Amino acid sequence: MSDKVRLLSELRVILRTSLALQRAGAATSRLGRAQGEVDGYMRALLDAGMATQSELLRLVAEERASANGPALGLVTGGAGVAA
DSSP states (O other): OOHHHHHHHHHHHHHHHHHHHHHHTOOHHHHHHHHHHHHHHHHHHHHTTSSOHHHHHHHHHHHHHHHHOOSOOOOOOOTTOOO
């Protein structure tokens, strides 16, 4: 397994942990620490040239969709919805 694949796999693990804490309503300090770990890991990957911004955005979108469902849903009308 290449270093890049291993590092992105580790990022997925810590991102899943952060999303799970968020879903569970974890304390702000604990959630902030987990989110800071994700941010720092992604910054290190960018700074080292191991990943591009678009790769990381795609990875985060995939994990968020897996954890929380799709980011967008179909709006079928109702009060306050422009036609």
